[in-house]
Amino acid sequence: MFDARQVVQRKLVSEGSAIAKALDYSLKRWEALTRYLDDGHVPIDNNWVENQIRPWAIGRGNWLFAGSLRAGQRAAAIMSLIRSAQLNGHDPHAYLKDILTRLPTHRASEVDMLLPHRWQPTAVVG
Structure with a gap:
């Protein structure tokens, strides 16, 4: 007090x-x-959190007009994959390029192996 x-x-x-x-x-x-x-583990501000959510807060107005509910859901799924890839230490472009290349021939029963937390890049031979 x-x-x-x-x-x-x-x-x-x-x-x-x-x-x-x-x-x-x-x-x-x-x-x-x-x-x-009182507690040295508590940060003095929440700047880190604010900086993490800023792109999503700014984009919210842009995504409001995605075209349809399904288009908005697809955009949300892609954004979730991109952010999950980043949080797992992957380059989002490399991740998406690799999984979209693999997806047509990938076994449906093993699709979970393409999720960002389990993904392993395709080995480049050459």
């Missing part, structure tokens, strides 16, 4: 001002805002 000095300082700012609103916002969330001081 915040202490009495913070409340006294807050009363010095006129009600309804932008500064008052910002202070009220901060004081209501004081415990969460200072949590990182």
Whole structure:
């Protein structure tokens, strides 16, 4: 919790001002805002998470008009494959090129081997 000095300082700012609103916002969330001081494992900000989701948040407006529900579902599946490939340390272009080349002759019972977490690139002979 915040202490009495913070409340006294807050009363010095006129009600309804932008500064008052910002202070009220901060004081209501004081415990969460200072949590990182009690535990060194808690990051001071959430910039890493924000940076990870930014492309998806920005694209959300663009994907709204994918053409149809099925087109949106297909786009979501491809985006999931691309992001999963990245999270598994693969170059998404190389991954997609390889699996799309293999897919027509790949056994349906072994299609799970083409998922990003199990994928092994085709050995290049030459």
